[in-house]
Structure formats: C-alpha cells, structure tokens
Amino acid sequence: MNASDEEITALLHTGVSNNAVVQELHVDKHRVAALRRTLGLPAHQPQPLTLEQKWATKTRKVDGGHLHWTGTLGSSAGTPVLAYRGTVVTAASIAFRIRTGRTPVGYVLPECDYHHCVAPDHVEDEPGRQKAREQLRYLTGGTARPDRCVHGHDQAAHGKFEEDGTSYCGRCKAEKRAAARARETAGV
Incomplete structure (x- = not known):
C-alpha cells in the first residue's frame, strides 16, 4: 500500500464514512469504497441523534432559565415543532418527557411568561x-x-x-x- 492507502485505511478503521474520508483526504470516492470492501469493513452506519439530543440542538438558553426554540415553527400560531423519524412533535412535549419521563396528556404549554418557552421545568401538560x-x-x-x-x-x-x-x-x-x-x- 502507498501512504495514501494507509491514511485511507487508518481513517476507515476509526468508523467514519466513505464521504468523510473523501472530504478529509481529497481522494476518489471509488478508491475509498474499494479499500473498504478489500478490508472487509461494513458500510458506515451513522449514529442518529436521539429525539432528546436533536431537540437540544434546537434550543438556546435565555435569561430567567427559559429556553428559546431555534428550530421549525408550525401552524399559524408558531408552535415550536421538531420532525423526527417521519413524525412531527411539539418541542414542548419533548421538554415535558425530558422532565417527567412520561408521555404528556393533552397540550403541553409553558407555564412561565416567556412565549413558547421549551424549558423542561417551565412546561406542563393538561392534567x-x-x-x-x-x-x-x-x-x-x-x-x-x-x-x-x-x-x-x-x-x-x-x-x-x-x-x-x-x-x-x-x-x-x-x-x-x-x-x-x-x-x-x-x-x-
């Protein structure tokens, strides 16, 4: 193997995708795929974020312990929502599950004065x-x-x-x- 093949092999053994190797080393994608097959390494399986992890990437802390939603807003009311594995859920319902460990009953709404706050300690379900x-x-x-x-x-x-x-x-x-x-x- 030449040095480039060794570099490709080293990166592939770290578990990264073929595309990551191509971008990092600026090599041909077909060459990377051929080396992966030769080495008997399985295709890269991305580790998707959990619902809660994805939710956390769409929040920003603001004064007062509130969380501002930076993700998608749904409906004319501007409800914070998150698409995950083919479904759309409200950001507040995820915050509720984070705090309580259970699925909410009815609408989950913030009980503070920050409009559409999604801080787990600030939301409550109907009961x-x-x-x-x-x-x-x-x-x-x-x-x-x-x-x-x-x-x-x-x-x-x-x-x-x-x-x-x-x-x-x-x-x-x-x-x-x-x-x-x-x-x-x-x-x-």
Missing part, C-alpha cells in the same frame, strides 16, 4: 395545569367546584380551571365553540 390551577383556587380561598355544571355535565369528567383558579365546564365550552363555528360557516 398538571389543571392540578396547579385547582390548588391555586383553594389557596386563594375558593371552594370545591360543583359536582355538575348548570347543564348537568359531570364535572369530575368535564370540569376545568382557568389560570386564576375559576372553574368552568370544558364540555359546555367546547359545545359553545362548535355552535359558534357552525354559525360562522352558515353565515349567520
């Missing part, structure tokens, strides 16, 4: 938000929410809390929104 809001209700002198709303919906299943701890019926709210959309569609 977590509702629990915190219920606790706030009691801390501010509120009483337990009623068992049923004025329309008879079971509040154990449909009851929710606003940010200030005020209770409301999630089903009633959803029905009102659906009726409003229907009126808009009908042109009323």
